[in-house]
Amino acid sequence: MTNTAHINIDLDAVKHNLAIVRDNAPNSKVMAVIKANAYGHGVEQVAKALRGVDGVAVARASEAIKLRKVGLTCKINVLEGFVSEQELEDLIRYGLDAVIHSCGQIDILEKHCSNKKISVWLKLDSGMSRLGFKESDFSMAHKRLAQCSVVEQPVSLMTHFSSADDRNRKVTQQQISLFNKMVEGYSGDKNMANSAAILAHKDALTDWVRPGLMLYGVSPFADCYGNSFGLKAVMSFHSRLISVKIVAKNESIGYSGTWVTNRKTRLGIVAIGYADGYPRAAKSGTPVLVNGKRVPLLGRVSMDMITVDLSSQPHSKAGDKVILWGCGLAIEEIAEAADTIPYTLLCGITQRVRVENI
Ligand SMILES: *Cc1c(COP(=O)(O)O)cnc(C)c1O
Numbered sequence: 001m002t003n004t005a006h007i008n009i010d011l012d013a014v015k016h017n018l019a020i021v022r023d024n025a026p027n028s029k030v031m032a033v034i035k036a037n038a039y040g041h042g043v044e045q046v047a048k049a050l051r052g053v054d055g056v057a058v059a060r061a062s063e064a065i066k067l068r069k070v071g072l073t074c075k076i077n078v079l080e081g082f083v084s085e086q087e088l089e090d091l092i093r094y095g096l097d098a099v100i101h102s103c104g105q106i107d108i109l110e111k112h113c114s115n116k117k118i119s120v121w122l123k124l125d126s127g128m129s130r131l132g133f134k135e136s137d138f139s140m141a142h143k144r145l146a147q148c149s150v151v152e153q154p155v156s157l158m159t160h161f162s163s164a165d166d167r168n169r170k171v172t173q174q175q176i177s178l179f180n181k182m183v184e185g186y187s188g189d190k191n192m193a194n195s196a197a198i199l200a201h202k203d204a205l206t207d208w209v210r211p212g213l214m215l216y217g218v219s220p221f222a223d224c225y226g227n228s229f230g231l232k233a234v235m236s237f238h239s240r241l242i243s244v245k246i247v248a249k250n251e252s253i254g255y256s257g258t259w260v261t262n263r264k265t266r267l268g269i270v271a272i273g274y275a276d277g278y279p280r281a282a283k284s285g286t287p288v289l290v291n292g293k294r295v296p297l298l299g300r301v302s303m304d305m306i307t308v309d310l311s312s313q314p315h316s317k318a319g320d321k322v323i324l325w326g327c328g329l330a331i332e333e334i335a336e337a338a339d340t341i342p343y344t345l346l347c348g349i350t351q352r353v354r355v356e357n358i
């Protein structure tokens with residue numbers, strides 16, 4: 001049973017990748033982004049491996065409260081903030097930071113009475129039109145927050161880039177300039193850079209940086225892998241062959257018969273499918289490692305199984321080890337073959353898959 005679908009999580013690689021973040025941003029504090037169960041890696045164990053980091057960020061209050069309850073004492077920033085007074089009370093009770101991105105939130109803060117204060121991050125919408133105040137409202141929002149008795153002073157400041165992973169576009173530079181202009185004269189901590197900006201936009205490195213993906217060893221850029229920055233993949237996705245057989249020429253393979261053999265073919269059936277988080281969109285030809293050697297996926301990915309061409313491996317047999325990504329096979333390559341990004345693959349590992357630490 002030990003070789004069925006499982007992920008290996010290399011917590012030493014998390015520590016190594018944090019050191020790479022610090023090398024790239026030596027004068028910044030690091031707010032490690034561990035939302036979405038630490039990008040599918042298991043948030044409690046990743047938070048432990050990151051011990052000594054200056055702070056962490058999650059998307060939702062529920063994620064942050066769970067971390068407080070297991071004893072995490074560092075700064076925890078809730079990137080989506082709060083929408084109700086009840087939620088604000090929870091954030092204050094658990095000593096969580098909140099991102100402030102709308103007037104409605106400031107209305108709630110102004111009305112709120114509490115002798116415990118909350119640390120907030122005022123967010124500028126510098127071009128993504130997701131969360132944050134537009135340029136025209138930013139100073140007003142800052143002024144109101146500066147006068148809120150429940151808000152810890154000074155107010156910290158942040159923005160988020162829309163296109164930092166595309167090194168050829170000027171928009172990131174414009175976002176940096178806009179942020180710098182808007183926060184001029186404010187004494188609060190400044191915080192802009194995600195992984196891509198940490199690696200490609202040195203002028204986005206301010207008091208804090210907010211790496212996510214690179215902590216997990218993965219490149220935010222489409223044109224290179226994490227190892228080109230010295231990063232180590234944290235997650236490896238494993239399963240095993242459960243059947244090996246020879247099929248004749250002109251046999252169709254898998255649902256809808258999207259692959260038809262053009263010769264007698266040695267086929268392997270692997271116990272992995274989209275119900276485990278292997279992407280259904282992976283095309284025929286997507287590489288899979290069998291006993292450490294690359295072989296191509298053939299036909300459609302099913303719920304629990306995939307089929308691979310073992311013609312180059314005459315001695316392979318049921319029970320042999322398979323790696324879908326991670327050790328020896330970059331997740332960036334699989335993401336490209338499945339027309340997606342590594343983020344969705346990492347976050348998509350399902351409940352059925354066992355987690356092992358190495
Ligand atoms: C997810 C997220 C990050 C981390 O981004 P990566 O590309 O994974 O480094 C940083 N800031 C915000 C606001 C985010 O939502």
